[in-house]
Amino acid sequence: MMIRFVTLILTLLLFTGLAYSVLSMSHPAQGLARTVHLQIQNSGVSNPVTAVLMNFRAYDTLLEMSVLFISLVSVYSLSHSKRGAKSLLHSPVLKRLGGILVPILLLLAAYLLWVGAHAPGGAFQAGSVISATGILIFLSGWKFNLSVKHFFVRLLIAISLLVFFLISAGTLLLSHTLLEFSPTQASVFIFLLEAAATVSIGVTLFNLFVAVFSHSKDEN
Amino acid sequence: METLTLMKLVFDTLLAGAILFIAYKTLTCKDLFQAIVFFIVFGLLISVAWGRLGAYDVAMAEVVIGAGLTGALLLSALVKLKKMHIY
Numbered sequence A: 001m002m003i004r005f006v007t008l009i010l011t012l013l014l015f016t017g018l019a020y021s022v023l024s025m026s027h028p029a030q031g032l033a034r035t036v037h038l039q040i041q042n043s044g045v046s047n048p049v050t051a052v053l054m055n056f057r058a059y060d061t062l063l064e065m066s067v068l069f070i071s072l073v074s075v076y077s078l079s080h081s082k083r084g085a086k087s088l089l090h091s092p093v094l095k096r097l098g099g100i101l102v103p104i105l106l107l108l109a110a111y112l113l114w115v116g117a118h119a120p121g122g123a124f125q126a127g128s129v130i131s132a133t134g135i136l137i138f139l140s141g142w143k144f145n146l147s148v149k150h151f152f153v154r155l156l157i158a159i160s161l162l163v164f165f166l167i168s169a170g171t172l173l174l175s176h177t178l179l180e181f182s183p184t185q186a187s188v189f190i191f192l193l194e195a196a197a198t199v200s201i202g203v204t205l206f207n208l209f210v211a212v213f214s215h216s217k218d219e220n
Numbered sequence B: 001m002e003t004l005t006l007m008k009l010v011f012d013t014l015l016a017g018a019i020l021f022i023a024y025k026t027l028t029c030k031d032l033f034q035a036i037v038f039f040i041v042f043g044l045l046i047s048v049a050w051g052r053l054g055a056y057d058v059a060m061a062e063v064v065i066g067a068g069l070t071g072a073l074l075l076s077a078l079v080k081l082k083k084m085h086i087y
Helices: A002-023 A033-042 A048-056 A058-078 A092-115 A123-139 A151-175 A186-218 B002-028 B032-052 B056-086
Strands: none
Touching: A033 A048, A048 A058, A048 A186, A058 A151, A058 A186, A092 A123, A092 A186, A123 A186, A123 B056, A151 A186, A186 B056, B002 B032, B032 B056
């Protein structure tokens, strides 16, 4: 009872603080939108979100990719499944639906990756669509081997970090600045980074799901 | 034009109320499966809210990762938890 009371007081204090900070914001808020808008033609893309994520703050994205990588490594080291992943569901409806949806979803992922340069979209959205496609295929009971044991799959998981590190090293050697692209080459570099990130995110998120799911199957 | 702004206001109020209600239900309901379903619904509503705020990138990421993949991961973790209770 005492703990509940203390929690209530703390929650109310936090709420008051948050409400106060929101209400005391200057209006209109002085964000970084103008700075981004001024530099957008140097970024290689016309979507401000992609420009920030892949060019102005590319090292943030590099660290995000490392977080994903480390989370998959830790999940994989905790699970001790011996056999390959097998689905629990065997529904003909799911199988038929997968046959229709999988090509559309892959096309959607490619579109999202491409459209990220000038409209909402990009690597994270496209990658998660790819992993959702993988989960759909997996749950439909289709046999396919995409587990972490294969060297090729490990390469796909690490490819985003590899490309990031290579490009960082390249920019560091050539211009002595980390991940700073010249305006003429920026769009090529951003596309390379985004394509690699899409593949890595897709395979990583899918393997996170499979690692947990197949483990529960093994305990039968 | 006047009715459109009024409709948007009503929609936003309903959305905000629904988000708070679903968040409360997610935290308080006893059944874990129900809690996960509420969490997925919460993610979908949050993504609608991001869309209303004009952050379509975040809305897309939220609906795929927050609602879809996290929901799937939580469900498979729940299956595993139930298996552990049997032993």
